[in-house]
Amino acid sequence: MIVLKLGGSAITDKDRAETLDGEALESASDAIATALEASAEPGNPNLVIVHGGGSFGHANASDHGVTTTEGSHDIDAVHDIHGAMKTLNGFVLSRLIERDVPAVPVHPFSTASRDQSGRLELPTGQVETMVSEGFVPVLHGDLVSHAERGVTVVSGDELVAELARALEADRVGLCSTVPGVLDDDDVVIERITTLEGVADVLGESESTDVTGGMAAKVAALLDLDAEATIFGLDELEAFLAGERPGTTVY
Numbered sequence: 001m002i003v004l005k006l007g008g009s010a011i012t013d014k015d016r017a018e019t020l021d022g023e024a025l026e027s028a029s030d031a032i033a034t035a036l037e038a039s040a041e042p043g044n045p046n047l048v049i050v051h052g053g054g055s056f057g058h059a060n061a062s063d064h065g066v067t068t069t070e071g072s073h074d075i076d077a078v079h080d081i082h083g084a085m086k087t088l089n090g091f092v093l094s095r096l097i098e099r100d101v102p103a104v105p106v107h108p109f110s111t112a113s114r115d116q117s118g119r120l121e122l123p124t125g126q127v128e129t130m131v132s133e134g135f136v137p138v139l140h141g142d143l144v145s146h147a148e149r150g151v152t153v154v155s156g157d158e159l160v161a162e163l164a165r166a167l168e169a170d171r172v173g174l175c176s177t178v179p180g181v182l183d184d185d186d187v188v189i190e191r192i193t194t195l196e197g198v199a200d201v202l203g204e205s206e207s208t209d210v211t212g213g214m215a216a217k218v219a220a221l222l223d224l225d226a227e228a229t230i231f232g233l234d235e236l237e238a239f240l241a242g243e244r245p246g247t248t249v250y
C-alpha cells in the first residue's frame, strides 16, 4: 500500500491564483499511470493519492483568516475555500482518468472533523473499501468542521499521516516542488530521523501557505511507523518503482 501526496506547489503555479501547472500535473499523472501499468497486479493498484492546494485553497483560506487553528463560521468562506479545493480535485481526477487510472474523489470536508482540542477524526472505512475494490481514492487538503470553531483547514500532509496509520501503508511519498529537504547549502539531506539538527533549516513555504510548509511536513512524517520520502516531481516514477529518491524521513 502506497500513500502518495502530490504537493500543491508541484502541480499548480503557486504564485498565480487558482492556476494549474498543467505540464507538471500531466507529468505526475503519466508517472502514476506508468507505475500502475508496470505493477505486478495492474487491477489492484493499492494506491491512495492526496493532493495539496498550491494556488488553490491557500490564498482563499488566508483571505478569510482561516488556518489549521483559526476557524470561521462564515458560509461564504466555507464555500470559497472548499470550492477551490474541489475545483483542483476535479482537474487532478480528470488527468488521471484520461490515463485509465481508476481515480475516485474523496472530499475530507464531508467525512472528517476536529474535536475542541483540534484532534482530527478521519473515517477511513470507505477509503479501504475503495482500495480493495481496485479504485484509487484521491483526497485533498480541505476544510473540516471543528468543534466550537466552525471550520478549520486540514492539510494534505495531515491527511497523509492519518491515512498511512489507518491503512498501515508500506510506503509514504510526498512529491513536492523541491528535490527533498535541503540543508543550508541547498544540498538534499538524505535521511532525517529527528527534528533536532534540521529544525534550523526547515522553513515555511515561499508562497502563501496556511499549513506550515516544510517544517510541518517533516514533523507529521516523523510521527509515522512507515518510512516516508520527500522528493521532486522528476523522481515520482522512481519512487513509485520502489526507489528512495530525495529525503527519507523515518
Ligand SMILES: Nc1ncnc2c1ncn2[C@@H]1O[C@H](COP(=O)(O)OP(=O)(O)OP(=O)(O)O)[C@@H](O)[C@H]1O
Residues within 6 Å of the ligand: 006, 007, 008, 009, 010, 051, 052, 053, 054, 055, 156, 175, 176, 177, 178, 180, 181, 182, 183, 201, 202, 203, 204, 205, 206, 207, 209, 211, 212, 213, 214, 215
Ligand atoms: N529546508 C527546506 N528544504 C526544502 N524546502 C523548504 C525548506 N524549508 C522551507 N522549504 C519550503 O517548503 C516548500 C515545500 O512546502 P509546501 O508546503 O509548499 O509543499 P507542497 O506540499 O508541495 O505544497 P502544498 O502545501 O501547497 O500542498 C518548498 O517549496 C520551500 O519553499
Ligand SMILES: C=C(C)CCOP(=O)(O)O
Residues within 6 Å of the ligand: 008, 051, 052, 053, 054, 056, 057, 058, 061, 081, 085, 140, 141, 142, 143, 153, 154, 155, 156, 157, 210, 211
Ligand atoms: C488550504 C487548504 C484548504 C488545503 C491545504 O492543503 P495543503 O496544500 O496540503 O497544505
